Amino acid sequence: MKTNKDFKQLFLFIILFWFMAIMSIQAQSPEALGKKKFFNKIYDNLFKYATIYAAGNINNSYEAPIKDYFVRTNPDGGLYDIPVVVDGTEKNPFDFRYSIGIRKLARFDYEQKGKNFYDGTENNVGLSSPTAAYKGFEYVLNWERERERGEIFNNSRLFIRHTGDYHIIKLEQRERGNVDFKYKSAEARFRLPIGKMFSLSAGLIARTHEKAYGYNPVEIWLNETQVYDDGQGNVFEYPLNPWYSLGFQYGYDDHYVTITDQETGQVTGDWYWTDSEDNVVAHTDLEFRENVFTDLMNRYNREIWDTLDPYAEIAPIVGLDFYYFTNKFWIHSYASWIMPYHKYFKGDNDFSYLNRNNWGLGGLIEDSSLEQWSDYQAGFIFGAVIKKDLGVFVEGEYTKFWDSEIYNVHFGVNYIID
């Protein structure tokens, strides 16, 4: 059951949480420290500077700026009587979000708290950069539930990191219900500081992904072909699954009709489509393909993806950080490169990202070689107070994991008028 699985994962996370806290008291046994000091040390490592929070917000849901109207046949009349105009604008109940959590995550000097209280929506640089702003044990454990446009989702972010003089250990689990995103990672790196501004790191990262990135089931299905030999030296290759046959799979049916132009006598024909309850859904093949078929393709893909187990892979990772801060000038740049030596240890290898370009006519190309790839995450933060009343800033982050690319850049100038 899904709930049991979630509880197991949570239990595992709590165990790891304690394990890392205890491990962070390096080489100091209870006897050496004294029991009281030992437990005080665990408490300090775990909870000192931590914030427990419970927060929520309520706001009105999205409403279309222009109202949608449709007409209904007047119940007291016929089709050509004055119809009833109905407001069909979609209205959703109010949006909400509530969260509980505990966090102990240091901000870099250039990061402002921005508000008086934590509410679980914070996204600190320390969650992405290899090196932390604080040596020791850090974590963010956040669970939230939200309603957006009438739909309810569960989100969570569980992040644990221990940064030492020469190591970084990080565990992360993220779930965003509204975009069906689930991600887990665990990494261990050796860290080499070069001075106090620069550090290099290298190690291994294990990651999971739920979606079979690079695998497009409907495209493969449409590309399947069959060869027919008529015995007279003619070989024909034709699609095994004509596009319209997907409609039949989902209970749609097509019916051939002819229309005769009463003036010219010209006869034209096409197929109209009905659903499983005999409702007409399209009047021509083209209309069916442009409207209904698109949804069927996505539905087919979702159904096939759902049958695949989640994937897990391990790869080497290297990273660097450069950090320089003064009150008037600061630069922080960081990058992690997940190197092209990925090894899947969970999930069906045929549909893994290593085979993303190995699908062709007829399915998986025989004897095709697996194709490795690189993933990256990099960020750059720069700020300068040029004069008392003039400042500039540039902040950006780029992430490329498998098929997905996320980037954002903010830049600007501030001038304060006396």
Add this chain to the structure above:
Amino acid sequence: MKLWVILLLLSFNNLQAQIPNGLIIVQYNSDWNKVNEINFNKIKDVDILRLYLSEHPNIFKKNKIKYLPTLVLYKNKEEIVRIESDLSLQLPENSSEILYDEIEKLIKKRF
């Protein structure tokens, strides 16, 4: 040489592992009064710098050091707290505690 040039050079040449937090304790003193220096072994993750009048008179002048020894805690080049010795050329007994409390406050602010 300016104090901050020394610190910058130190940061480039020092291979000791550190997480940057901008905290530095500078102990200003003179060669002949080393006996009254404070040992900061208990304070972690803070850079400790000892400067002697005979070697860096300009820094002492620029930072208006009037008493020896003097302890100054800096955070990103900004002076946070200054502890000065008395006529006995000794720092107050609770100097370490004062600094420790200030460092605690500064670290807490980052969370």
